[in-house]
């Protein structure tokens with residue numbers, strides 16, 4: 001698979017366009033709906049009963065709706081405008097801003113969350129390490145960063161290539177999944193969305209590349225950024241699939257340096 005790094009700038013910005021996003025909102029929110037009560041429980045358990053929540057790669061606002069209904073002030077960041085149009089309908093009490101989490105300045109928050117593999121869209125380890133540094137600076141000491149991430153086990157979770165077809169009232173979505181076990185490890189979803197009623201040209205094919213990250217690296221980068229990380233078996237009440245790791249990282253008391261990820265070599 002060609003490295004996504006070589007893709008033309010702007011290619012990523014066209015992911016989760018309006019047609020696929022409408023289907024995603026109808027077909028793929030079940031996981032986040034299932035984990036949302038457990039996320040809220042974990043936050044309460046760590047003393048965050050209210051306050052500002054930053055949701056990185058918030059998608060269609062599923063978790064934002066759950067948390068804002070429980071009194072949190074949620075700010076969702078996502079680079080897909082179509083996702084945020086949906087999120088504003090789903091979670092009207094939350095705020096949403098189009099932003100690339102690989103480089104956006106993060107406002108102060110009491111909690112930061114990122115669910116359902118959003119961080120795997122960061123293709124360079126350096127970007128993930130830097131994001132951890134920015135999250136640490138956005139949080140107060142004791143602040144919680146809760147997220148999940150696809151790991152190399154995901155590459156063994158299915159065949160190297162498989163084709164799936166989903167049908168909704170509005171469209172047919174054909175997805176080819178490729179699992180690449182090369183030095184870095186990628187999961188690629190090639191998505192073709194065919195609206196049933198549209199007479200116009202078919203929507204563009206979307207190629208979603210997600211880089212898998214080893215839990216040991218993630219834990220090391222979190223520690224370097226100023227967190228005490230713990231890998232969980234899943235979100236409370238939901239055991240995650242083997243290829244997805246859930247991390248709860250607590251910002252340490254020590255001052256977090258402006259320099260990112262001391263002592264680690266980005267790939």
Ligand SMILES: C[S@@+](CC[C@H](N)C(=O)[O-])C[C@H]1O[C@@H](n2cnc3c(N)ncnc32)[C@H](O)[C@@H]1O
Nearest residue numbers: 032057058059078079080100101115116118121
């Ligand atoms: C698989 S969806 C998960 C959405 C949501 N967190 C959930 O639990 O349903 C991944 C989301 O991450 C967003 N995303 C991917 N890369 C991003 C980036 N660099 N900056 C902001 N958002 C990004 C996508 O637009 C998409 O909405």
